[in-house]
Amino acid sequence: MDEKTRIDEAIASKETGKSWSSGKRLLAWTNTIIMTAILLAIIVGVNNVAAKYYIRKDITSEKLYAVSDETKNVLGRLNKDVTVYVYPFLIPQFTREDMVNAWQKARDLLDEYKVYNSRLNIEELTESNKEVLRRLKNISVNANDIIFVCGEKWKTVNIESVYIADRTGAIKTFSAESAFTSTIKQVAFEEVKIYIAVGHNEQENVISQYTHLLARDGYQVESIKLTQTKKVPDDCAALIMVAPGAEVTQDEKRALDEYLKRGGRFFVTLFPDRKCGMEDFLEVWGVHYENNVVLAEKSFVQMPGYIIPERYNEAHPINSKLGDRDLVLPLCCEVEPSSTIKGDEKVRAASLMWLDNGYAESDISFLYDTKKRPQFDPGIDRKGPISLGVAVQIDVSDEKDKGKKGAARLVVLGSIIDINYVSNCLKWLLERENEIAIPPKEFKATPLVLDKTQLDKIFWLSIVVFPSIGIVLGIVAWIMRRK
Structure with missing residues (x-):
């Protein structure tokens, strides 16, 4: 085999290698795209199933975030659209802290209501709500009112009437659920x-x-x-x-x-x-x-x-x-x-x-x-x-x-x-x-009371044991990399 033939074969072999490498990269990218698509499909599917079939559990001892059986029953019987209009979140620096806390709890509670019936809608009351403002133009409504509207019937609940706070602004008693549920009954049922x-x-x-x-x-x-x-x-x-x-x-x-x-x-x-x-x-x-x-x-x-x-x-x-x-x-x-x-x-x-x-x-x-x-x-x-x-x-x-x-x-x-x-x-x-x-x-404050033995255990675990484990693992990793 002469020199020219060897050179031609080498060039052909090199081009074949390039072609095979390009095909392999294409397969790798295709595989990555397919696996990513499958993963995204699984995530979307799991989220859809979780949104439709889910379990909600209030693990607080006082059941602070769970609604009562009466509320569930009322919302279960609700077959009309009820819109709840609330004012936009108040700015904390211009408002009492207890009021801000009460509004936050009220919004959370209304979100919980919506879980049990999608016909309950929550909207912010702004100047753009022309229909609502027209309906309420002859009514004295202030910024502390939550407005429940169903058809031509409406009622308001004043946020200050549903809670008791201490001097620090912390909510001690919150009775909004009773007020909200009874108001829904008044506007949506006979x-x-x-x-x-x-x-x-x-x-x-x-x-x-x-x-x-x-x-x-x-x-x-x-x-x-x-x-x-x-x-x-x-x-x-x-x-x-x-x-x-x-x-x-x-x-x-x-x-x-x-x-x-x-x-x-x-x-x-x-x-x-x-x-x-x-x-x-x-x-x-x-x-x-x-x-x-x-x-x-x-x-x-x-x-x-x-x-x-x-x-x-x-x-x-x-x-x-x-x-x-x-x-x-x-x-x-x-x-x-x-x-x-x-x-x-x-x-x-x-x-x-x-x-x-x-x-x-x-x-x-x-x-x-x-x-x-x-x-x-x-x-x-x-x-x-x-x-x-x-x-x-x-x-x-x-x-x-x-x-x-x-x-x-x-x-x-x-x-x-x-x-x-x-x-x-x-x-x-x-x-x-x-x-x-x-x-x-x-809403009760639950203090964490620890005796001396428990405090000693926390000290040794957090200050000595866990940091020592981290140091030892770091040394082992450094030695293995050196080898």
Whole structure:
């Protein structure tokens, strides 16, 4: 083989090598692109699946970031578009720190609401929201209001009304969930009408408080004088009577009886020495009460005559979500299921709470004579346990009229009681047990307390052990590279 032939073969071999190398690089790049595309497709797919099927869990001990079952139920039933308008984030340096913290928590809570129903929209209220501004042009709305709009209905919640802060600006109590959920119910659902019976020398301040707070919960509240109407209106979802201090007339009792026979819902609070003449009427409907005062052997409340129930009927839905909250009852009388209903299969009556360590004082003159001291009189007064409230359900179906089916429900309490408990009672009366109770969030500081042994362990691990491990690994890596 001559010199020219060898040179030609060498050149051909070199060109072939170049060609093979270029093809190999093309394959490598193609493989990289394909693998990257597959990886991106996997990431997108996993994110789509995670967005649709996910698990949310609040691991805080007080469940600060979880919404209640009532809120989930309301949002689950929401079949209309609700828009929540909030003002843009406030600038911290020009605003109180507690206000900034409250707004942040409110925005976080609304974002949590949106997770459970996409028909809830959150928008910032600016000058560009012409339609909203036109709708609200005659309404006084300030920068602390959150506006809920559904169709032509709207309500506002003032951010300052839903939290309590300490002097440092830290939020201690946050009750926005209750306010937001009730507002959504008011704008998106048909209002439930509650009537409060008046005209019996009731305490006006208590009536006013009940009216205000029930309206806050989304109910349409009206007062009614049964002495004038002679009938409970057909649109009455529930009737409330608050500590009547004058005789309930026979006409009123007749109207109440007819209402309950229609499957009505009746809530009444009693009060010692406020004679209302309801004994015979309530006895027929499964409730017995005495005009006495229930007193505790050892009172944990400074006000005389005030008691805290020691035991609750936790099996009853009204009490199912009380948790550790205690109710304070001012001057409570004894209320228990009537003995006349025992064995009646149509009646289900249950006591709601008891005072075990106390007694029912029958001589209530001490309420007006400061010189008198109440004391237990054997044979006259009754020792605990004393029932303080009763819930009754009675089947009022008519066997002759096959189309008439239903049940009347009553709750009778021996004292004026906390409005939140009244709300629980109403939800049971209205058969909305799954909506019972949205307690405010309590933000508590949880200090980390360590003893000397634990502090020593942290010192040795963080200052000695972990740095030493890093140094040793560095030396090993340096030696291996030297080799």
